[in-house]
Amino acid sequence: MEQTTRRVAVFGAGYIGLVTGACLAELGHTVAVRDILPERVELLQAGEVPIYEPGLGDMILRNKERLRFTLDAEDAVRGAEVAYVCVDTPPTASGDADLSRVWAVVDALKEASHLLALVVKSTVPVGTGRRIRAALDAAGLGHVGYASNPEFTAEGRAVSDFMNPDRIVIGTSDTATGDLIKGLHAGVDGPAVAMDIASAEMTKLAANAALATKITLANELATVCEATGADIEQVTAAIGMDHRIGQHFLKAGLGYGGSCFPKDSRALHALASNSGYSFQLLRTVIEVNGLQARRHLQRLKDELGGFEGRTVALLGMTFKAGTDDMREAPSTIIAARLLAEGAAVRCWDPMAQPGPGQPWDSTTRHASPLEAMAGADAAVIVTEWPELRDAPWAEVRAAMRTALLLDGRNLLDGAAMAQLGFTYMSVGRPTVRP
Numbered sequence: 001m002e003q004t005t006r007r008v009a010v011f012g013a014g015y016i017g018l019v020t021g022a023c024l025a026e027l028g029h030t031v032a033v034r035d036i037l038p039e040r041v042e043l044l045q046a047g048e049v050p051i052y053e054p055g056l057g058d059m060i061l062r063n064k065e066r067l068r069f070t071l072d073a074e075d076a077v078r079g080a081e082v083a084y085v086c087v088d089t090p091p092t093a094s095g096d097a098d099l100s101r102v103w104a105v106v107d108a109l110k111e112a113s114h115l116l117a118l119v120v121k122s123t124v125p126v127g128t129g130r131r132i133r134a135a136l137d138a139a140g141l142g143h144v145g146y147a148s149n150p151e152f153t154a155e156g157r158a159v160s161d162f163m164n165p166d167r168i169v170i171g172t173s174d175t176a177t178g179d180l181i182k183g184l185h186a187g188v189d190g191p192a193v194a195m196d197i198a199s200a201e202m203t204k205l206a207a208n209a210a211l212a213t214k215i216t217l218a219n220e221l222a223t224v225c226e227a228t229g230a231d232i233e234q235v236t237a238a239i240g241m242d243h244r245i246g247q248h249f250l251k252a253g254l255g256y257g258g259s260c261f262p263k264d265s266r267a268l269h270a271l272a273s274n275s276g277y278s279f280q281l282l283r284t285v286i287e288v289n290g291l292q293a294r295r296h297l298q299r300l301k302d303e304l305g306g307f308e309g310r311t312v313a314l315l316g317m318t319f320k321a322g323t324d325d326m327r328e329a330p331s332t333i334i335a336a337r338l339l340a341e342g343a344a345v346r347c348w349d350p351m352a353q354p355g356p357g358q359p360w361d362s363t364t365r366h367a368s369p370l371e372a373m374a375g376a377d378a379a380v381i382v383t384e385w386p387e388l389r390d391a392p393w394a395e396v397r398a399a400m401r402t403a404l405l406l407d408g409r410n411l412l413d414g415a416a417m418a419q420l421g422f423t424y425m426s427v428g429r430p431t432v433r434p
């Protein structure tokens, strides 16, 4: 594919929009990223990155000649050949995706007859592209191509995922637009997969449903392991060696969180329900995931003999390591449940910056794992931060009131912890006592 550099407008300066904009600039395209939040745009214009994503800040800096940020939609689109929609699509009261921000962008493009293509990266219900195509046609923009180009990057590794994807899904009804989007990715190391628009929209939801289901399978197996004395880590390591199953996304824990799996699994379930079909497997995945953190907290409560008047340390608040994102983090449920049961909650996290509000306003924040656990009756590892592997556990043992640890990520070695004097509980593995 011949390398043609394009002028691209990216709508939305969130995780997806910033990574898309920066990576397209890195590939040689000229990019204007537009967001509606003045403080966000000002920060970006001043060379600062409002989110934590490894490699993103450097990439933005490196490409500052080709990458700019603006509040003005008209300004972003002026001269652009391709417009990318990367705005968020939060769930509505009915569980459908709120597409108002997507439509606001489509409306803002009604005068942009010079565009060659409109590309939606935001996660949308199947059928959205068909409606946008019809709206473009009705606005006299029949010559503007349309494509669904969903995102499969994971937070914390989004830049490398974008540059080295397993596949680039391009859903469109015309070959010229398909070739244009493929050309935009020249230099990206991954195969392009062409398909129709609805299938591309479905592929995004299906991929996240498959991954959420795989995690939930591991969590369900872990529960049976707990009841039978088997060890989930040994079981998943061995089943994962079967290439048909694979090692990835089989890590048992306190349930998946983040801005994608919970939202997208509910969105796919709602999409099925809207046609009168109950997607039972996905409904179970959602339900099991919602119970996961609560169930393990109950195990801890039973071990401790109640939470009333106790002090519990929460180690990790973000939904996974390597990000500052706290959206749908299991830590929020755990903190709220502990407070509701009358416990005092002491937190540690190297990145999290929860805004004002509950449950975090009623907890205390500490500079190190040791400080958070000093004087505590129990501690819960919620996020797999590497710092926790290397925490001074012997010192922690001496500083805790009761040496009780629930390792919600199976990060530590149970036998070693018991030797240090801990009662060590984990997910899907036998509890080990001193």
Ligand code: UGA
Binding pocket: 151, 152, 153, 154, 155, 156, 208, 211, 215, 248, 249, 250, 251, 252, 253, 254, 255, 256, 257, 258, 259, 260, 261, 264, 319, 320
């Ligand atoms: C996820 C997908 O991995 C991306 O492919 C997708 O593009 C993205 O959603 C999206 O739709 O935008 P992300 O939410 O950043 O990415 O995070 P993951 O690394 O997938 O983790 C999601 C949750 O599952 C985390 O809470 C993580 O701790 C949990 N998880 C993951 C497990 O409990 N076990 C595992 O084996 C893997």
